[in-house]
Amino acid sequence: MRRNRRRKTFHFKPANIGMAILLVAAVAPWLAYCVINVSSDQVSAQIHLLEGDIGSQRASLRREEVKWNRLVAQDNLDRAIASHGLRLEYAPPERTVHVAADGRAAMPPSLVRALAQERRERAGEAVARNRR
Amino acid sequence: MERSERKTACGWILAAFVGVVALLALVLAQLVTLHLGGKEIRQNNYRQERDLLGLRGSILDRNGAVLAESVPGRVVYIDRKDPRLDAPGVDRETLPMELAALLNVPEERVREAFFGDHGRRTTRLCEVSDDAVLRALAERSSPRVKEGRLAGVNYSEQVSLRSHPNGAHLAHVIGFINNDDVGVYGIEQRFDKALRGRDGHILTMVDARRRELRGRRLEEVPPEHGDNVFLTIDNAVQAIIERALAEALKTYQADSGIILVQDVHTGEMLGMATLPSFDPQDYSRMDEEQWKNIAISRNYEPGSAMKAITVATALQLGVIGADSRFDVGDKRVWFYAGKPLRDHATGILTPREILAKSSNIGTAMIGLRMAEPAPGQGMPEPNERLWRAFRSMGFGQPTGIELVGEEAGILRPYREWDKLSPTRMPLGQGIAVTAVQLCNAFATIANGGVRMKPTILKEIRTHEGGLVLANAPQVLGRPLSPEVSAQVLDMLRSVTDRSAGGTAWRANLRSYTVAGKTGTGQIPVKGGYNHSDYNATFVGVFPATAPRLAILVTIERPKGAYRMGGSVAAPVFAAVAEDIGRSLGIPADKPLEVRP
Numbered sequence: 001m002r003r004n005r006r007r008k009t010f011h012f013k014p015a016n017i018g019m020a021i022l023l024v025a026a027v028a029p030w031l032a033y034c035v036i037n038v039s040s041d042q043v044s045a046q047i048h049l050l051e052g053d054i055g056s057q058r059a060s061l062r063r064e065e066v067k068w069n070r071l072v073a074q075d076n077l078d079r080a081i082a083s084h085g086l087r088l089e090y091a092p093p094e095r096t097v098h099v100a101a102d103g104r105a106a107m108p109p110s111l112v113r114a115l116a117q118e119r120r121e122r123a124g125e126a127v128a129r130n131r132r
Numbered sequence: 133m134e135r136s137e138r139k140t141a142c143g144w145i146l147a148a149f150v151g152v153v154a155l156l157a158l159v160l161a162q163l164v165t166l167h168l169g170g171k172e173i174r175q176n177n178y179r180q181e182r183d184l185l186g187l188r189g190s191i192l193d194r195n196g197a198v199l200a201e202s203v204p205g206r207v208v209y210i211d212r213k214d215p216r217l218d219a220p221g222v223d224r225e226t227l228p229m230e231l232a233a234l235l236n237v238p239e240e241r242v243r244e245a246f247f248g249d250h251g252r253r254t255t256r257l258c259e260v261s262d263d264a265v266l267r268a269l270a271e272r273s274s275p276r277v278k279e280g281r282l283a284g285v286n287y288s289e290q291v292s293l294r295s296h297p298n299g300a301h302l303a304h305v306i307g308f309i310n311n312d313d314v315g316v317y318g319i320e321q322r323f324d325k326a327l328r329g330r331d332g333h334i335l336t337m338v339d340a341r342r343r344e345l346r347g348r349r350l351e352e353v354p355p356e357h358g359d360n361v362f363l364t365i366d367n368a369v370q371a372i373i374e375r376a377l378a379e380a381l382k383t384y385q386a387d388s389g390i391i392l393v394q395d396v397h398t399g400e401m402l403g404m405a406t407l408p409s410f411d412p413q414d415y416s417r418m419d420e421e422q423w424k425n426i427a428i429s430r431n432y433e434p435g436s437a438m439k440a441i442t443v444a445t446a447l448q449l450g451v452i453g454a455d456s457r458f459d460v461g462d463k464r465v466w467f468y469a470g471k472p473l474r475d476h477a478t479g480i481l482t483p484r485e486i487l488a489k490s491s492n493i494g495t496a497m498i499g500l501r502m503a504e505p506a507p508g509q510g511m512p513e514p515n516e517r518l519w520r521a522f523r524s525m526g527f528g529q530p531t532g533i534e535l536v537g538e539e540a541g542i543l544r545p546y547r548e549w550d551k552l553s554p555t556r557m558p559l560g561q562g563i564a565v566t567a568v569q570l571c572n573a574f575a576t577i578a579n580g581g582v583r584m585k586p587t588i589l590k591e592i593r594t595h596e597g598g599l600v601l602a603n604a605p606q607v608l609g610r611p612l613s614p615e616v617s618a619q620v621l622d623m624l625r626s627v628t629d630r631s632a633g634g635t636a637w638r639a640n641l642r643s644y645t646v647a648g649k650t651g652t653g654q655i656p657v658k659g660g661y662n663h664s665d666y667n668a669t670f671v672g673v674f675p676a677t678a679p680r681l682a683i684l685v686t687i688e689r690p691k692g693a694y695r696m697g698g699s700v701a702a703p704v705f706a707a708v709a710e711d712i713g714r715s716l717g718i719p720a721d722k723p724l725e726v727r728p
Contacts, residue, residue, distance in 0.1 A: 041339075044346030051346075059204045059290075062187075063261050066203045066295045073297040074371035090714030093643050098717060110643070110720040 179350070180338045186329030187292050189358030191306055191319055194402075194590050197367040198297055200306050200320070200412070202329070202358075205261030205293040208235060208269075209254045209286045210245035216273070216283035223280065231285060234268060235260060246284065254286075256311075259293045259413075292329065300409040301374050302365065304425035305535065305588065308412035316415075317423050319361060319588070321536045326592050326600070329358040357595035364400035364590045368715045369393055373405040376708045381407055384668075384690035384700050390427045390567045391704070392684040393712060396575040396673065398605040399584030401533070401568075402681070403712075428538040431564035432686070435697065436635075437651030437669050438560030439495045441573050442502070443483050444620040445521035448581075448612050449509065451501045452483055454619055460493040468496065469551040488626040488634045490650060492559050499558030518554055519546035524611035525573045526583060527565055532608075533586045541565045560651055571684035574648070574671045577620050578679035581612030621647045625676050628702075639672050639702035641710045643720035647679075648672030648705070650697030655689070665689045670701035674709055675721035683709055 070076065081088055094111045107115075190201040210231075217224065228246055232239035237258045245255035260266055272282045294309055307318025315324035332355035337348040373391040381389050393403035406426050410418040424430075446452045460466070462478040477491035486494035502518040511517045522528065528543025542564035549557075556562045568586050576583040585606040592601040612620070624647035630637035636650045651669035654661040669686045673679045685701040685708075694700050713720075 040347050041345060044348075045343065048344050048346040060263065062203050063205075063263065066201060066261065066297075069198045069201065069297040070295070073299070074367065075298065075301075078371075090711050092714060093718070093720035096714070096717060108719060110723065113723060 178337050180336055180342065180344065182334045182336070184332035184334065184353075184355040185290055185292055186331045186355035187357045188294065188309070188313070188329050189327040189595065190360045191327070192360060192362050193365045193367040193370070194362060194400075195366065196362070199302060199363065199365070199367070200294060200296050202292045203261045203295050204290050205259055206266060206287040206290060207259050207293075208257045209288070210242065210257050211254045211284050211286055212246050213253050214284040214286075219275065219281065219283060221278050221281035222283045226280070227282065227284065230280060231257075231282060234265060234272075234282075236265075257285075260287070261293050261295070294413070296412050298367075299413075300411050302370055302404070303409045303412045304406045304423075304427070305363070305365065305404050306412060307536070308415045308423075317536055318425065319363065319535070322534050323361050323589075323592070327358040327361060330356040332356070359600055360593050360595065362590040362593065363588055364395075364398075364402060365404065365588065366402045366716070369403040369712050370405065372711045372715065373403045373708050374407075376704055377405045377407050379707075380685075380687055380700075380704045384687055384694065385692060386687045386700075387689040388426060389688060390684065390686045391708065392427060392567055392571045392682075393708075394571050394575050394586060394682045394684075396578040396679050396682050397584070399572070399575065399586050400590070400605070401586060401588045402716075404588070424537055425535060427567040428533060428535050429566070431539050431541055431566060432667050432688075433563065433653040433656065434560040434565050434570050434669060435651035435653030435667065436490045436492075436495075436560055437570060437649045437653075437671050437697070438558060438563065438565075439487060439490060440577065440620065440624060440649040440671075441522070441525050441527075442495055442498055442558035443487055443623065444577055444612055444616060445525065446498050446502050447483070447619060448616045449502065449506075449517060449521060451517075452498055454483060454623075457482060458486065458491075458494045458497045460491055460497075466493040466496070468500075468555050471552060473555065484623040484626055485633075487623050487649065488629065488632045490627075490635045495558045496555035499554045499556075502558070503554035513546065515546035515549045515554055518557065519543070519549075521611075522557070522563070524583075524609065525576060526569050526608070527563065527573070531566075531568050531572055531586045533568055534589045538568070539566050541569050560653055567684055567686055570669070570671060571682050574673055574684070575682040576611065577617050577624075578647070578673040578682055579617070580614040581617040582610050583608045621673065621676060621679070624648055624673070628672075635696075635698040636670055636672075636702040636705075638698060639670055639705045639709075641674065641706060641713070641722070643710060643722055644674045644713055644718070645676035645721050646672050646674045646705075646709070647676040648702075650702060652695070652697045666695050668695060668697045668700035670697050670705045672702075672705045672709065674713065675718065677721045680716075680718050681709075681712065683712070 094108050094114070096108060097105045099105045185204055187204070188202040191199045193199055216222065228242040229239055232242045235258055242257065245257055266287065269282065269285065269287070272280070273285065292313065296303070296306065305318050307320035308316055309320055310316050315321040315327065320327065332353040333351070334349060335351035337345045337350065339345055373393060377389045377391050380386070389407050391403065391405045392401065394401050404427055408422065410422050415423060443452075447454065457480050459480050460475060460477055464475050464478060466473045466475065473492055473496055475492040477485070477489040477494065481489070481491055481494045483498070485491070486498070499518060502521060503515045504517070505512050505514050506517045509517065511520060522543055527541050530538045530540045553562055572583070572586045585608050587603055587606070589603045591599065591603060593599055625645060626632040627634045627636045627649055628639050628646045636648055639646050639648055648671055651671070653667040653669060654663070655665045655667065656662075667686055667688050668690055669684070671682065671684045673682050683705055685704045687700050687704065690700045
């Protein structure tokens with residue numbers, strides 16, 4: 001017996017379309033949120049690592065500065081200079097030239113006086129020579 | 133399938149279902165506990181708090197050279213009952229040696245911590261700020277190390293450690309910080325509030341693996357580093373005087389010594405050396421008395437250096453003139469109130485000669501004149517004028533220098549003086565001063581009679597360099613007129629003049645003229661004076677023609693052939709003053725010797 005088989009066809013009903021749109025509208029932002037959240041957490045983890053890195057670099061820099069300050073302490077410098085058989089002394093005032101802010105060098109007063117004295121003596125000798 | 137079999141299968145399925153539901157219920161319960169349980173549980177699960185280290189500020193000299201600074205590091209402890217000590221690969225015999233080599237500490241200290249009779253389980257061994265050392269320590273403590281494994285050593289969380297690049301230099305001025313991070317003595321105590329840093333913290337959310345979710349920080353308080361304190365000390369000057377003082381103590385086998393360098397115009401201390409010193413990193417090994425800065429906390433009799441003050445104030449009050457004459461006789465001894473006063477000068481002396489020859493009798497005579505009642509000057513009581521004169525020069529009161537533990541000296545009220553007092557105090561007996569007071573009095577003479585407040589603080593700046601406080605020079609008074617100051621300064625030049633019989637000719641300099649006064653103070657003991665021990669002092673001002681600096685040298689209890697101020701302290705002055713003048717670029721005021 002041949003049965004009257006009616007071919008079943010799926011028909012989109014307006015109600016189904018509405019449901020689908022609702023579903024997509026609800027899920028899509030959630031999915032987007034998840035994606036953004038994951039990527040944001042990844043970036044934040046990276047920032048966190050970099051921050052840690054900066055922190056340790058800063059601490060390391062500070063330690064190096066402290067080490068350097070110890071190395072250039074007066075006693076250490078003196079010891080280092082002495083190890084080369086040298087001894088540093090401060091230059092006497094007559095051998096010190098002070099350069100002013102305008103770049104001009106002022107001769108030490110004691111040297112000025114000594115040179116003037118020397119000039120006067122030479123001039124005296126010259127006068128004496130001429131007289132002779 | 134038979135009915136009974138079907139029943140059994142259904143039972144199994146039901147049991148499995150119940151099992152799964154029970155499991156889910158457990159998970160749910162756990163979730164509920166985690167999310168809705170006690171506040172603490174919830175917070176601990178997804179919150180984490182981290183401290184951020186705020187470093188203590190630095191102490192720097194006037195040119196920005198570091199004197200003390202903080203660095204992040206860890207404190208290393210020895211735990212002698214550490215179970216890891218029994219682990220294979222750990223050799224207890226060689227362990228102290230290896231730890232000492234790695235941590236750069238004396239082996240005896242490590243041995244003491246491990247095997248000493250102190251009864252403590254843990255001992256603070258040292259501070260380490262070097263990451264490489266800590267890394268090596270961690271690596272060598274690992275169980276993977278088969279031989280020479282380190283054990284019995286632990287270290288703290290990251291803390292702020294204090295570093296002193298110059299070691300024990302200037303330790304009395306800087307002070308130190310104790311284990312609670314509190315400043316003790318010196319600048320560390322005086323400016324503790326400014327120097328102290330404030331730790332910050334981060335309160336953040338974490339994931340299941342306790343990793344920080346950077347984007348979800350709940351609270352972030354950045355650390356605040358302490359302010360930097362700049363001192364008036366010049367590191368180069370300090371190095372010169374520290375070295376010279378150490379040599380002097382060795383040469384004269386003295387107990388202790390002080391050298392101060394003060395700018396006469398501003399009152400700024402450019403150098404302050406006191407010995408014996410202590411290591412501020414290891415302060416606990418020294419006696420507490422040794423932590424004190426003797427330049428401000430020790431009162432001592434200044435001896436003849438006080439004569440300069442007596443003559444200066446007598447001239448100012450019109451009690452004597454520059455041409456006044458005093459007959460000190462030729463017996464070298466003078467009796468007053470039944471007590472003898474000995475002297476080495478004879479004849480008729482002017483104030484200039486009294487200073488140059490350091491005449492005791494001449495100064496006592498001036499003292500007696502000053503002690504007379506002066507109703508015309510508003511001082512009707514006996515001794516009042518002399519007392520006020522000393523007070524006006526800063527004696528008997530703290531100078532106000534920014535250091536902890538300053539003494540006022542001892543200047544008894546004039547109503548308590550006995551008959552001898554006005555003849556002894558002008559010589560520097562029966563009166564006690566601090567080194568800073570005495571130096572400042574000479575600086576006053578050199579500064580045209582204007583008394584400045586001695587200061588050691590230049591400025592305070594924030595960690596970033598912003599100015600918090602600038603310390604301006606402060607005038608405390610004008611006890612002397614410029615004319616009297618110039619007169620006294622000229623008289624004091626003869627003290628260093630050998631041809632004038634000056635007692636301090638050894639203080640002469642090659643490039644600069646010097647004005648100053650020696651002092652050999654006796655050390656009081658119960659019932660009188662110790663006649664074998666002295667304090668040798670010289671206070672000098674240079675260049676005498678246009679004074680810039682006052683330098684005080686005091687050597688306490690020198691032993692050997694030389695004990696007087698002129699033979700012990702004056703040469704030390706000469707050794708430091710020329711170098712200090714050159715270091716600071718002070719123009720020479722002596723004519724240059726032109727060699728043929």
